[in-house]
Amino acid sequence: MVNLRHLEFDDKCRSLKYIPRGLRQLCSLQTLFYFVVGDQRRRRRSGGIGELHGLNQLRQKLVIRDLRNVRDARDAEEANLKDKTELQFLILDWGYPGEYRRRRRRRVSSLEEHVLDNLQPHQNLKELIIKRYEGVKMPRWMLHSSYSLHGLPNLVELTIHECHNLKCLPLVGEFPCLRLLRLSNLEALESICNKVVMTEGGIDNNNNNEGRGRDERKPLLMVLFPMLQQLLLSRMPNLEKWTISVEEEEEAFLSSMFPRLIDLEFRYCKNLTTVPMFSVEGIQHLTSLRTLKLECLDKLVYLPDYPAPATLEMLHIIECPSLVRLPDCFFNNLKLLSEFKILRCSELTFLPEGIRHLIALKRLKIGKCSSLSSLPQGIQQLTALIDLDISSCPGLKILPEGWGGLSSLEKFEIEDCSNLSSLPEGIQHLCSLKTLKLRTCPGLKALPDGLGSLPRLGYLDIESCSNLLSLPEGIQHLPALYQLAIDNCPCLRSLPGGLENLASRGLLYFSNCPNLSLS
Structure with a gap:
């Protein structure tokens, strides 16, 4: 058995409660997708997380479940994840806490912070998921610069899910390879902050350039999240702000952020008011954005007074009850936008005339915008529009005349518009x-x-x-x-x-x- 290389069972084995003692002897093991930390009742039979110590040939994926059962942070250190150089995908799952742990929440939080600190993976890791962690802060190895010896310079995907005690999330924005960042169900999270100090050798939070004269320093350009393509934030009801601050030297400056971002989604972040991408300066950096979805952002009042990225293909704005206007100029460059949904925005009184620029728009859905009183005349210039759906807009009384430009419209639905008194005569021009x-x-x-x-x-x-x-x-x-x-x-x-x-x-x-x- 000591030469065993593959031991295959996965997270479908929900009835598995622990891994028995002796696993550490299988030093040739390369495949072990699933490891369960046993609780105190099974202590005699379960070897605990320390059984992973010598399994440094493990590769591909490893799920460690029920980390809530680790009672000593030194056991987590014994797992020796930092020496598992072939591991590509790691899931750290604390599982669901019992009633006893809920009563000891403060003590548990401190313990789990030390446990996660000691579960530092190797720099070669590409995908990391942290689930149901009960600590208040993130581990030190996630706060270091990616250019340091302690970071994760090869990380491609990062997911943090259901970590209900986490209050502040400091992120090192210069992850050179990160393509997907998913944050969800972080109920206590109040802020996301990127704070970095730039030095000539790169960007670092701790190192300095002692002994180097000011005249010898070269101008520094910094790119935050240079490879990030998907950014998904959801169900963080207490999140108020995401800030990016740079402790700049005189000749150093932020040159770009999120230059390759394709999909951007904010959902159910009811208190969110400050996001770097929603500023006039920030939106200019999103030169690759294709999809923008904003849902249940109670404090979103307006979008940036600046043209949205010309690459945008899909725009959804759903249940933003404080949104009062959409800037005309926001739509100026959207020649590729094919789908636009605006739903449950009760304070929005009109759509901008800038909508006329949406020459590639195929689907337009407007619903439950109770204050919307009219549609812009520019709607007649949507020559590519195929599907128009208007529903639950009681303030809408008339539709604009001149529908001759809607030559591609195939489906037209109007529902629950109680004060709409007529349809336009121009409807006769809808030849498709x-x-x-x-x-x-x-x-x-x-x-x-x-x-x-x-x-x-x-x-x-x-x-x-x-x-x-x-x-x-x-x-x-x-x-x-x-x-x-x-x-x-x-x-x-x-x-x-x-x-x-x-x-x-x-x-x-x-x-x-x-x-x-x-x-």
């Missing part, structure tokens, strides 16, 4: 429209005559338009119409003649229309 859905719009009494001129309209769905009196005569001549569905329109008394063909083929549906009869 295939689906039209009108639901819960009690202000509509009639539909425009141009509705009967739509050559490709195949599906017309009208529901809960309680004051609708009639349909335009032309709809019986729609060449592509294959289904007409009408529900809960009590004031509708008749349909235009010529629809018998649809009725005979079972493609005319109506219900809850007590006064409706065919002409």
Whole structure:
């Protein structure tokens, strides 16, 4: 057994409670994906985390579960992770605390900080996930510069999840290889801070240039997160700010940050007010950004008064109740934006005219923006728009005229817009429209005559338009119409003649229309 190289079982073995004593003797072991730290009740049979001590040939992935059962930080040091040079992917999971540990939270937090300090991995590590850690602060080896002997210069992915006591997260921004940073469910976290001191040899938090004259120093350029592509932050209700500060020498300056960032997502960070990328200066650095998703940011009042990156392809703004405006100039360069969603932004009163610049926009969804009173005239210039969805906007009374530019629109839905009084006559120019859905719009009494001129309209769905009196005569001549569905329109008394063909083929549906009869 001492020559055993592969011992394979994974995290699906949930019933596994501990690893037995003697594992440390398998010094040739290369594959051990899963290690469970046993609790005190199994102390005689379980060798504890120290069983990993001599297994320095381990490679690929290692999950260490139930680290809450480590009772002495020296045991964690004995695991000797820093000498496991072939390990690429490490998951450190403390597991779910019991009631006893909750009562001893302060003491447990201090212990776990020392345990994590002693679980320093080797510099070759590429992926690190820390889950359910109960410490208040991060380990020293994550605070060192990546250029020092104690950092993680090869780290590609970092995830910190469900660490409920963590209050401040100091990050060393110059991780040279980091491509994904995911922070989630950090309930106590109040701030993320990057604070670095630059020296001529690189960027360092501790080293200095003693003995080097000022005249010998060269100008220094610093790039924060030079390779980062995905930045995902979610469910941090107490997070207030993310700050980046540089203790600059006279000839040193921050040249760039997040230059390769592709996906940026902030979700359920209700108190977040300060983010470097949301400043006018910060957004200029996001030269590769393609996706921006902002959700449940209660204190977001506005976006930067500066053009968004021209590379942006998807923009979602969801449940930002304090957002009062979107700057016109923010949309100036968005020639590649294909999807724009703005939902549950109750203070937003209008969309900017800058929306006319979105010449590649294919999907526009506007919903539950209760103060929105109108749409911009620029909407008619969205020549690539395929899908337009407007819902739950009670302040919306009219739609702009001049829809001739929406030559690509195939699907148009309006729902729960109680004060919308009419549809624009320009709807007749929607030559590509295939689906039209009108639901819960009690202000509509009639539909425009141009509705009967739509050559490709195949599906017309009208529901809960309680004051609708009639349909335009032309709809019986729609060449592509294959289904007409009408529900809960009590004031509708008749349909235009010529629809018998649809009725005979079972493609005319109506219900809850007590006064409706065919002409």
